[in-house]
Amino acid sequence: MQEKLDQIKLDALAALEGIDNKETLDAWQVKYLGRSSTIMDVFKSLGTLSQEEKPLVGKAANLVKIALETASGDKENQIKQQRISQALVSEKIDITLPGRRAVSGGLHPTTQTLREIYRVFGDMGFQISLSREVETDQYNFQMLNFPPYHPARDMQDTFFLRSDEDRGDDPLMLRTHTSPGQIHAMLEHTRIYPDNPPPMRIILPGMCYRYEQITARSEIQFNQVEGLAVGKGITFGDLKGTLINFARRMFGQDANTRFRASHFPFTEPSAEMDVSCFLCGGNGCSVCKGAGWLEILGCGMVHPTVLKNGGFDPEVYSGFAFGMGPERITMMRHHIEDIRYFWANDLRFLEQF
Ligand code: DAH
Numbered sequence: 001m002q003e004k005l006d007q008i009k010l011d012a013l014a015a016l017e018g019i020d021n022k023e024t025l026d027a028w029q030v031k032y033l034g035r036s037s038t039i040m041d042v043f044k045s046l047g048t049l050s051q052e053e054k055p056l057v058g059k060a061a062n063l064v065k066i067a068l069e070t071a072s073g074d075k076e077n078q079i080k081q082q083r084i085s086q087a088l089v090s091e092k093i094d095i096t097l098p099g100r101r102a103v104s105g106g107l108h109p110t111t112q113t114l115r116e117i118y119r120v121f122g123d124m125g126f127q128i129s130l131s132r133e134v135e136t137d138q139y140n141f142q143m144l145n146f147p148p149y150h151p152a153r154d155m156q157d158t159f160f161l162r163s164d165e166d167r168g169d170d171p172l173m174l175r176t177h178t179s180p181g182q183i184h185a186m187l188e189h190t191r192i193y194p195d196n197p198p199p200m201r202i203i204l205p206g207m208c209y210r211y212e213q214i215t216a217r218s219e220i221q222f223n224q225v226e227g228l229a230v231g232k233g234i235t236f237g238d239l240k241g242t243l244i245n246f247a248r249r250m251f252g253q254d255a256n257t258r259f260r261a262s263h264f265p266f267t268e269p270s271a272e273m274d275v276s277c278f279l280c281g282g283n284g285c286s287v288c289k290g291a292g293w294l295e296i297l298g299c300g301m302v303h304p305t306v307l308k309n310g311g312f313d314p315e316v317y318s319g320f321a322f323g324m325g326p327e328r329i330t331m332m333r334h335h336i337e338d339i340r341y342f343w344a345n346d347l348r349f350l351e352q353f
Contacts (some may be wrong), residue, residue, distance in 0.1 A: 001057050008042075012039075014293070020079065038063050062304070070114030079338060120250060121246065129204050133209075135175040136172060145306055152263075159174075175209065176209065179304055182266075202227070209221050215340075222325060223325065224324065228320075230302065230307065236269070247273070259274075267320075276294075277293060299322035300320065
């Protein structure tokens with residue numbers, strides 16, 4: 001029996017010798033250590049041996065099995081090591097190659113304009129305030145002095161959040177302009193300072209939504225920057241001084257401005273401010289459509305009713321407000337002819353800024 005066991009061991013080790021990969025090693029393990037291997041047959045036959053032989057053969061067979069297992073483990077390690085050294089040679093990384101430059105993103109052109117606007121008004125003491133994008137009819141229109149059926153509502157076609165039947169008395173909508181932020185901000189201010197409120201100067205940037213046909217000049221979603229200053233003795237002169245300074249910082253010290261009378265329900269008097277066309281200097285070109293002027297923003301003195309709705313006494317307080325579209329300003333500055341580019345996510349456009 002000992003001879004047979006020695007032979008089993010010799011055969012197995014000889015077969016193991018030439019093996020140099022995992023697959024043949026697996027096959028070897030099945031053949032020499034598996035359930036129907038010759039060494040396992042020896043274990044299975046132990047029951048037929050005499051009481052004296054049994055422990056002797058069992059022990060000898062066990063030694064053979066352990067020797068085979070050890071040899072197979074060593075072989076497995078050897079194969080692994082071989083694979084690693086091969087990989088080290090074949091997958092060598094050339095660390096002397098110059099690295100690939102990471103593509104760095106940039107700020108969206110509207111964001112760049114917004115940040116410039118923040119800087120200019122920040123320097124003039126305005127704080128940035130944010131207001132909600134979902135509004136009620138009350139705030140978006142009524143408290144800004146647009147009663148129901150006021151014709152000025154027609155200029156701001158609205159996305160309502162509920163169907164006609166479910167709208168109720170105070171419909172929810174996506175804000176059509178940033179002006180309702182004026183009411184929220186004034187109410188918060190006068191809530192904090194119920195008596196003798198100190199002056200406030202804020203800008204309110206943010207997204208607005210109108211149910212409009214998308215064309216080269218109008219989008220259903222766009223930014224606005226609203227401005228509001230309220231205090232004692234604020235005049236139209238303050239409005240003009242602030243906005244002329246803004247125009248010069250934004251468009252260059254040579255920028256000329258003019259104010260045209262206009263109408264907004266929440267300001268009285270109301271105006272629109274134009275800036276001289278920076279492309280042609282006012283002579284007339286394709287950007288200004290021959291006018292020499294570009295319309296930049298709407299503005300006016302806060303209507304007494306609006307001041308009252310914000311918690312201010314219009315007999316004591318006055319204020320001015322303005323609203324502008326940063327996409328429109330960006331279009332003018334960069335000679336962009338189609339507002340749809342701003343949301344198209346086309347890198348060929350975005351990478352230019
Ligand atoms: N809310 C106006 C609009 O969307 C813009 C505007 C005009 C805002 C005059 C103002 C303002 O604060 O005084 O058309």
